[in-house]
Amino acid sequence: MKLKSLLVGLGILAGAASVQAEEPFKVGFIYVGPVGDLGWSYEHDLGRKGLQEHFGDKVETTFVENVPEGADALRVLSQLAKSGNDLIFTTSFGFMNPTVRAAKQFPNVTFEHATGYKRADNLGTYALRTYEGRYVSGVTAGLMTKTNTIGYIGSFPIPEVFRDINAAYMGAKSVNPDVKMKIVWVNSWFDPGKETDAANALMDQGVDVMLQHTDSAAPLIAAEKRGIRGIGQASDQSQFAPNAHIFSVRDNWAPYYIKATQAVMDGTYKPSDFWGGFAEDMLVLASINDNLPADVRAKIDETYASIKSGAFHPFTGPIKDNQGNLVVPAGHTLTDEELAKVNWYVEGITDAAPR
Structure with a gap:
């Protein structure tokens, strides 16, 4: 006690305690x-x-x-x-x-x-x-496309990207049985040049609504220049494409x-x-464009609310992959552990899944 009192008196112990507290x-x-x-x-x-x-x-x-x-x-x-x-x-x-x-x-x-x-x-x-936002994006793209051809710019072939491509396609297919999806992989998260090239390649193939799993606004800017529509990735990208932008799925x-x-x-x-996801307000539909038809806006709101409430889950079976295998049995909803292992395309996507 005497040693402690001496240290405090000298300001050594008190000073150390003050630094530690701060x-x-x-x-x-x-x-x-x-x-x-x-x-x-x-x-x-x-x-x-x-x-x-x-x-x-x-x-x-x-x-x-x-x-x-x-x-x-x-x-x-x-x-x-x-x-x-x-x-x-x-x-x-x-x-x-x-x-x-x-x-x-x-x-x-x-x-x-x-x-x-x-x-x-x-x-x-x-x-x-993110698949929740992609499903809403797919529903919207399926309703908005006039060519029945929507596009997706993929970053890397990992489960998250496969999940989201599948969710987007299933969403589009749910409202448009004739829809097709074209996919271009850029093997990058952020490369505006590659993303622009991918967007132009998709548009050259008749894509008129574009989704992306890359991080720049380049695809939306390309869409704006060529008069098609697109959906922003991760953040609110409406400022880059006031006419092309449908909405952005913002991460929070x-x-x-x-x-x-x-x-x-x-x-x-x-x-x-x-x-x-939606339920935790960690995914947000940002800046929904006022230029959307009323029925499309209503369907966006309806689909969002259904997923947020838990009434609907995009990965509830039966779901087949594009090789004809039953990957999600009827009545089963993929668990988070199963979602983390998705490495297949759903039935209807004609591309071979890259590895």
């Missing part, structure tokens, strides 16, 4: 693209800013953008962990294995990986039910980032596989 909880993020992509990475960064605003000076956030999905990701993760970050969010599918390795190397740091499926004691996963990550950070700060965190 130390913010550190949260790091890595992004696969630039924060200015106005798509996927942009919305993750808005989520980071929402987290920062919610907690104020109790939390300190940092981010690294344009991180390649490979060895560089592990290097960046190591730097973030060594810099004192208590929680690190890795926001692209290709960061999965580097995140698993980092979680093993830094057991006192909590990691959260977006869209993956590998977990550990200090590693959880989280995803958006802030609610999850706040929830996960609070759990780690409270010591109640347990790694899990979290999925958020």
Whole structure:
């Protein structure tokens, strides 16, 4: 007690306690693209800013953008962990294995990986039910197309992208039995040049409504120039194509980032596989265009409400793949674990699924 009193009297112990009390909880993020992509990475960064605003000076956030999905990701993760970050969010599918390795190397740091499926004691996963937005997009495209040909720009052949292509096609088919889907893969998340080329290639094949799983507004800009319609990806992209833009399916990550950070700060965190969608307001239909026909707008609202309430799930069987195999039995709805393994096209898509 005498030693403690002496330290306090000298201001040493009290000063140390004061510094410790004021130390913010550190949260790091890595992004696969630039924060200015106005798509996927942009919305993750808005989520980071929402987290920062919610907690104020109790939390300190940092981010690294344009991180390649490979060895560089592990290097960046190591730097973030060594810099004192208590929680690190890795926001692209290709960061999965580097995140698993980092979680093993830094057991006192909590990691959260977006869209993956590998977990550990200090590693959880989280995803958006983007297929919900794609199904509404498909319904809309099926009603809007005049050529009965809709297009989809794919990024990488991973389960999330397969799910969303299938959901879009099933949505279109539900309202237009004659609809066809053309797909072009660009093997990139963000490459405006490749995305523009893909959009033009699709339009050259008669596509008059275009969807995308890439992050720039380039496809919508191309659609605007050629007088067709399109749907924005990840963020509100209406400003780039005032006539072509139908709506955007906007990702809203802030609610999850706040929830996960609070759990780690409270010591109640347990790694899990979290999925958020319309019901959690983590997917939003943004800037629905006033130039849509009234019946199309009504169908958008109806389909959205049905999915949000849980009355309808796009992946309820019977569903066959395009090889004739029954992949979802009648009456069965794919579980989240099953959704994470989708690597097939649904019946009616004529392309061979890439690997």
